[in-house]
Amino acid sequence: MGIRFGGDYNPEQWPEEVWAEDLKLMKAAHVTMVTAGIFSWAKVEPRPGEWDFGWFDRVLDGLAGAGIAVCLATMTASPPPWLSRLHPEILPEGPDGQRRWPGGRQHYCPSSPVYRSHAVRLVEQLATRYAGHPALSLWHVGNEYGCHTRQCFCDVSAADFRRWLRERYETVGALNDAWSTAFWSQAYGDFDEVLPPRTAPTFPNPAQQLDYLRFGDDALRACYLAEKAVLERVTPGVPVTTNLMPQHKPVDAFAWAPHMDAMALDFYQDPYVPDDHIRAGYVFDLMRSARSGQPWLLLEQAPSAVNWRPRNGPKPPGAMRLWSWQAVAQGADAVLYFQWRQSLGGAEKFHSAMLPHGGTNTRTFREVTALGREFASLPDIAGSRSRADVALLADWHSWWALELDSRPSTALDHSRIALDHYRPLFEAGVPCAVVPPQRELSGYRLVVVPNLYLLTARDATRLAAYVRGGGRLVVSFFSGIVDEHDRVHPGGYPAPLRELLGLRVEEFWPLDAGRSVAVDGNYTGRADLWSEAIDLEGAEALAHFTDGDLAGRPAVTRHAYGKGTVWYVGTRLEPALMRALLDDVREAAGVAPVLPGLPAGVQATVRESATGRFVFLLNHGSEPVEVRLPTPMTDALAATAPRTEDGTRVDHGAGAGDGAAPTDRITLAARGVAVLTEPGRVP
Incomplete structure (x- = not known):
């Protein structure tokens, strides 16, 4: 299927008559996959045990009919208002004892058995209903675990922490030794005396804090695993993942990796940080390495500006394309955005989308469509891998x-x-x-x-x-x-x-x-x-x-x-x-670079498979540069670029003739990209 391309799709935000237009425009934009249902819990279960999947059936049927695969979310990232009203004990608390209230998202205690039981019940309904649906390609559990509720310090979490400690240390003596409780008269006589590291008069015990960070990660992962167990039982063979966040301290990506069928990431580069592509490079390499070089999925990025930084600048022309290709160059087999259609209301209405408020006659939609066309033109990249010394x-x-x-x-x-x-x-x-x-x-x-x-x-x-x-x-x-x-x-x-x-x-x-x-x-x-x-x-x-x-x-x-x-x-x-x-x-x-003598600001990577070898060149600089190649290569992007009516190839950010003939040098425009293949090794 090639590189998956698309974004989060939230049709519940729009009248049903808009959905047909969505499908038409998705096809025009070369969308091949969407993530659906992330925040749909309140819509499919408006009251406890009362299910309304009819509208979602029509959404999935429409996507399947358009040939668009679905990364189907389990909808558990944001509990509906009725759940916290009936069960306020699911709400998380901070270390100061203050409760975190509904009105945003992720308002649940990860250790809450009430939350987990309702979440699993919902997942059972989803998996049973959509098992075998032609649109279902991948399961997306939860959403950005630990983004807002990194840890909970409530009494429910305290009890779960004590259970976790008993399993880890077995005896309170072993706990006292590990936590150095002889210091400051902290020795425990029983596990029941242990609390989370809540706000204290001065420094809490550092070993206690460290274990609570471990416990917090395990509690979040237990939520994920409870849902995954249902999915594996009801829909065996459908891969399962969740979207991690970059350099996200509460969630140990290496500990989660064995439980994910593919690593998946949300990454939002900041156009006001000139070298943010280096941070991206580190995170992308970590995602690729976490499962020993397996291709990973970029499940969220912004087409242009976000809404949550102090200053939310748009991505300048070419930046979105460059940074999307960077993800692919470093092992991604999917490039998706948040989100497909820009919201009119809510906290993220000023977050950019593939289809902006201004519609199709916008720079963003044109850039998105052109990028989708490029990915579609090089399907053999998908599945290829990189190696590192x-x-x-x-x-x-x-x-x-x-x-x-x-x-x-x-x-x-x-x-x-x-x-x-x-x-x-x-x-x-x-x-x-x-x-x-x-x-x-x-x-x-x-x-x-x-x-x-x-x-x-x-x-x-x-x-x-x-x-x-x-x-x-x-x-x-x-x-x-x-x-x-x-x-x-x-x-x-x-x-x-x-x-x-x-x-x-x-x-x-x-x-x-x-x-x-x-x-x-x-x-x-x-x-x-x-x-x-x-x-x-x-x-x-x-x-x-x-x-x-x-x-x-x-x-x-x-x-x-x-x-x-x-x-x-x-x-x-x-x-x-x-x-x-x-x-x-x-x-x-004895470690050599991919290409010798790279100009400043140019990134070079390689992906290989049994069918071909791709060399990616990305110019993160603001000026055109010439890159000399050790052997003649063909720019596959230029060779597949569309032509205007007079036969001129559309500018793709590199200048190496028409791209059809091998060349030993290539000029990259500012923010330009080239995908090179060697003669005789073209897929």
Whole structure:
């Protein structure tokens, strides 16, 4: 079927006579899939146990008749008003004890058995009714889990938390040990004494907070799994997924991945952030890596502006196309939007849609239609995969622990640190996998650890074995400090990595806001955010701090270990220095970019299958650039571009003749895209 293309479809917002026009315009826009029913619970069950599916039958029948596949939502993301009126105990509470009321969405406690039972009952009705329906292609459970209710702290959640703790620790003695409750007279005599980490006079127990973050993720996933169990029983063979959010702290994407038949993501790039495509790149690589390279689904993005930022700028011409192709270039097999037709009322009426308030005679609709045509012209991309020689490690448990209170610095931001390490690789055109530390690493030439504040002894042993066997490893500051219970590893920082790194960190030296320090040696420039007093224990210093309190102490080190090498970075190097370091490490590891000599701002990726190899070039810059190719290639986008009445090909953002003949160079317009194939390997 090729790349799936479409958006969220919410026909309940419109009179039924509009639906026929929707189908006609969807076909004109080359829509091949829509997500339907996400917020339809109140419409299909207007009163408890009173079902009204007739209107939804007509929606699905119409879509099937138009040849449009449906990603069918379970409708459980926003309970109807009658449910919270009859059962106010389903409403979530914050850590301050304040109840969160209906009037928005996601107003439910994830641990509530009442909510779950009503949700499962609805899903049973949906799955039974639409099993075998010709439109049904994929199940979409819930919506953006943890977006608004990240955690609940009510008494129902407290009881569920105690159940979770009993399963995890078995005895209250084991709990006391894990939580270090000897500190501040917190020792528990019974599990029934344990509460969620509600608002307290001062810092709550950090291990308790960490476990509550784990519990919160598990509670959300239990809601998903309860619905998925019904779907698998009633509609076996229909894949099941849910839409995750980017760098979303409450939901561990790696823990959810085994329970999703395809990874799915909502991603809204900000046109006012010039380098937001790099954040997108990191998240897209994580989605692709979570299920070992399987293609993933972009289930939501904005055709133009959103409604929820302080300043909601529209996507400039070409940006939506560029960023959509970026998702495909990094492994997406579906590109969908929120939403099909722009709402006239409600909180998201100023959120852009494929069909704007202005109708078809709008830039947005024209751009959407042209992009749909492009995807339809290259169906063989779907199913192809990418590979990477470099892995970046990411771990939600370490993220949760790093950003708790009472740390050496509150300025340590997991997402920012990850991007600091991802950016140099992205800009060099080097494909990356983003994987958890538990993943098998031997297949990677280079592994980068931006930060693993929390590191289990088992994962530390795995990293050492990787280097001992010949791997190249880069580890950055404040890693290997605590175990899975946020207890400091004994033996001096970073105890589980000291032998591997060949050094000891005597003291942490976080830098004050706005302050930087100089470094000199193999890498000369500035660093900020963090520094450490490092003593060498076998490693060699590649750069030293040259001013400030740590002047003369190592800043960057290298250590031969077994057959491999490990580098350690005890500060945050400025971007140019980090690029220089990772370029040197890549060269030592034998890692090459997709294409050599890429101009600044140009991204290059590859997807391959048994039928062909696609090289994607994307110009994220504001000026045209020429890219030289190592071998002649054909621009498949240009070759399939439509022609005007006089035979001229429609501009597609690249300039390489008419695209029919192979060429060894291509000019990309600003925000231009090319999809290249090699002679003899054209699908």
